[in-house]
Amino acid sequence: MLKLSSIRSLLFALAVLSVVVLAMPATSSAGVIFSVSFGPPPLPVYEQPLCPGEGFIWTPGYWSYDYDFGDYYWVPGTWVRAPRVGYYWTPGYWAYSGSRYVFYDGYWGPRIGFYGGINYGYGYFGNGYEGGRWERNRFYYNRSVNNVNVTNIHNVYNTTIVNRTTVNHVSYNGGNGGIPARPTRQQETFARERHLAPVTDQIQHRQLARGDREQRASINHGRPAIAATPRPRDFKERVPAREAGGTYNPPANRAPTDQRGNRRDVQSRENQPANRLGQRQENNPQANRPGQRAENQQRVQEQRQKNDRPPSAMAPRDVPRANRPAPVTGDNRHEQQTQREQQRVNERQNQERQRVQQNQERQNQRVEQQRTNEARRQQAEPAHQQQQQRAEQRVEQRREQPQPPQQRAEPRREQQPQQRQQPQNREESKPKKDRPPNQR
Structure with a gap:
């Protein structure tokens, strides 16, 4: 029991360490x-x-x-x-x-x-x-x-x-x-x-x-x-x-x-340690029991079949170490406990990876949005400049246009004195016979 508890403590420490590393x-x-x-x-x-x-x-x-x-x-x-x-x-x-x-x-x-x-x-x-x-x-x-x-x-x-x-x-x-x-x-x-x-x-x-x-x-x-x-x-x-x-x-x-x-005839280098462990079990006294030996041989055969699988889309070095198959030890209860602990660690690591990937995607989206806004601003600047130039041209045209009310008022002021002088011209234009005789 002491050995099993120490193994559990070690696995828990490794799990916490992996979560801390992945959270970075x-x-x-x-x-x-x-x-x-x-x-x-x-x-x-x-x-x-x-x-x-x-x-x-x-x-x-x-x-x-x-x-x-x-x-x-x-x-x-x-x-x-x-x-x-x-x-x-x-x-x-x-x-x-x-x-x-x-x-x-x-x-x-x-x-x-x-x-x-x-x-x-x-x-x-x-x-x-x-x-x-x-x-x-x-x-x-x-x-x-x-x-x-x-x-x-x-x-x-x-x-x-x-x-x-x-x-x-x-x-x-x-x-x-x-x-x-x-x-x-x-x-x-x-x-x-x-x-x-x-x-x-x-x-x-x-x-x-x-x-x-x-x-x-x-x-x-x-x-x-x-x-x-x-x-x-x-x-x-x-x-x-x-x-x-x-x-x-x-x-x-x-x-x-x-x-x-x-x-x-070539196997993945990452799977070789598991094969060597499976071969060493034949010299293990506890593993040489009749029933246990058959189980070990079956596990070794299954492990060899896995090694002969077609290549996956991910290279062995790309596979996280926590996701690689655990070596065969011959202890069923210990293996089951180890697998359960390993699954928990894998689940936590997958969650942390997804979170890190989501944060990276959000950051990429923010950078992309900033670039898009900058491009829109640069595209909008020429249009704003054109509108400002058009407004300045309109103001300039209005300044250059003549003012009709002022030009019409000036001739009226010139005609009024002429109309007032007409009666004087009429009196002066009367015939001399209407004048008194003493003025002749």
């Missing part, structure tokens, strides 16, 4: 999400699609890894709306560490961090970003780097960038043949700061690429059919790669694939 804002730092024994293919050569509108920032394509197939697959480059005003995208990158190749995921932040010195092109030439900048809550695009239609997007500038980086399409840092770049102290400081993880559009974009067999390096030989898209998940408006960045030679000891490209 969706922040991230450059963390390792893949570890592979062989390096990725060279970067393919492709054209950047046209920018769909203001506020979109270019996120370059990269090679990701699928444990279910033991193969790299290409995630197309695409235009993504920045989650916050003033935030830039720091791309992820592969790096040789020890005897393996690890992938550091990208992130959003107010400054550009270190991305392995990889020359992804279109502003990401290995250090910093030359494709645009934020000014007065608006993103300005560098026309010399980005494919922008100036008819729809007016906040542009033109600065020629002298790229001194050797264009060799190498897709990893360090190791044999990799980029020998190292982060500066400032970039190391940026990496330790709190950042925003890839947004939902980017995660779904990667999952959609993972489900397309034409994106696998073993199928396209380093030349993917969908190298870039104008928007996340918009695989219909695809931009194919013009050519592969170099020769791709995967390891010769990779397991064979069937006609569909599925690996036959």
Whole structure:
């Protein structure tokens, strides 16, 4: 009982810790999400699609890894709306560490961090970003780097960038043949700061690429059919790669694939510990009981059947650790108790994830509403100026028009004296005979 109570206390502490972590804002730092024994293919050569509108920032394509197939697959480059005003995208990158190749995921932040010195092109030439900048809550695009239609997007500038980086399409840092770049102290400081993880559009974009067999390096030989898209998940408006960045030679000891490209004898790396635990039960004295041994063999068989399932739409590394199947221990009551505790933790985590996602969506809606209001205000300013000009023209025309009442009053004043002088003229015009004689 003491052991069971301690296990319950440990599970409860882990549940509380997971809830606290999930309740925090969706922040991230450059963390390792893949570890592979062989390096990725060279970067393919492709054209950047046209920018769909203001506020979109270019996120370059990269090679990701699928444990279910033991193969790299290409995630197309695409235009993504920045989650916050003033935030830039720091791309992820592969790096040789020890005897393996690890992938550091990208992130959003107010400054550009270190991305392995990889020359992804279109502003990401290995250090910093030359494709645009934020000014007065608006993103300005560098026309010399980005494919922008100036008819729809007016906040542009033109600065020629002298790229001194050797264009060799190498897709990893360090190791044999990799980029020998190292982060500066400032970039190391940026990496330790709190950042925003890839947004939902980017995660779904990667999952959609993972489900397309034409994106696998073993199928396209380093030349993917969908190298870039104008928007996340918009695989219909695809931009194919013009050519592969170099020769791709995967390891010769990779397991064979069937006609569909599925690996036959390879299991997910995340499921291997559970299999080893199931195999060790045969040497467990308590598990070697007749009835218990049959149950254990049945569980091991079910576990093997689960491992042979078709690949899901989510990579094992994308599946939260709390949602992965618990190892088989042979204790029914303990397993049931553990499963119930695990279900409670999963429910709490799902609720927290939904809440965080809803908050992120509300924030995106507020940013979108601000951009819409700004666009309406800019559209309304010319109309207001035209109305003001028309009003000024009317006032000016009224000033220039003559005043009829004043012009008519002046001739009347001139005629009145003439009418008064007429009687005098008549008296003077009388004949002289009417005058008295003495006046002759």
